[in-house]
Amino acid sequence: MRKMIFALSIGLIIGSATTAVSASTEAVQATIAKFVFKVNSQEKELKNDPLVVDGTSYLPVREIADLLGYELDYEDTTRTINFEQKRVKSNSYLELTEAPDLSEWINVLDLIRFYDGNGIKASLSGDNSVTNLNIGVYGVGFPLAFEDQYKQGDVPKLFQKSKGKLSMLVYKNNIYVNKSNIKDLGFPIEDEWMPAADLTKTSTKFDFSLLNGKEKLKPVFLYTEQGIIRAMNSEAGILLNKEDLRARGLIG
Structure with a gap:
């Protein structure tokens, strides 16, 4: 059985295409190999076939990283390959064990009042599955039934999306958003x-x-x-x- 490794030398395949990043100008001979890949006993298919050089298999790293639950970033100038574990997408909330520092948060209703009076469209709406916040052209939906904001009691609950730009805090029947998030979007507090x-x-x-x-x-x-x-x-x-x-x- 051939040895399977992530190789960071001559024949490392970075992209989804068969582009090789070589550490030297040495010429090598390679053959295309066919393998059966399984992750947690589930068979997976690669779009790009591995290469075999002198008995060592060189795998398409980006695809392998994706199969294993990692995101890959390649910095061309420094020839650096970085693996980051993917965040699990979830519609759940984080129940905080301590009362939050509200100086870092702003009540959504106060935010809307300030913006609406100054020509920036802002609104809070929702239904039985989602609560939507819109500020200017930016909008985000949180997995909270709109009326549930009045049922949360004194337990602070934090809603964050893996790739979202806003965090939402539900606490004592009020909805808050993080001030730093708002400023990062270019809006004043x-x-x-x-x-x-x-x-x-x-x-x-x-x-x-x-x-x-x-x-x-x-x-x-x-x-x-x-x-x-x-x-x-x-x-x-x-x-x-x-x-x-x-x-x-x-x-x-």
Whole structure:
């Protein structure tokens, strides 16, 4: 019986096509082999046949990785092959054992109120099998019956999709989404901004002309004596970024 290995040398087949990545320019002779492949006693079929060189079998790595439940990534510049175990897709939730830090989360209804008043379409809807959250052009469905948000009690439940960009937390009859996720999608979080009108007892001068005609919730950079501070228009007036204000010593 021939030896079966993942070879990282002369004849390693990376892609789904029969392209070989060679560690040298040495010429070799290879023959196409036919094998029966089984994973957990279940027979599997390869699209690309293995090659046999000097009694050693060279397998199509990407296909083998897929059969074994791994994702393969190949970095051409460094000639690096990386295997990552695939995440199991699931419609289940993770029941948290401790109360979550709600400072990292925002109530979906507060999020929708803020966006709807400032020209960004946002909605929460669902049926007896899924709860849908839509923000702008982005939408995601979570495997939670819409009315079940009122039946969850005090046990926090976290819903995450393997390739999703948003996480949903159901806790004390409320639905929350992760603030970092929202910012990664390019949307602002209301409690990270404050009305410019509330910034009192400061001699700093602001030139808000850059905001003239600017869409709501579209930040611009203002140049002040203390440094750059982000600002944006909103239904409530001009908002200033709290993080920037703290960095410039304008608020505590």
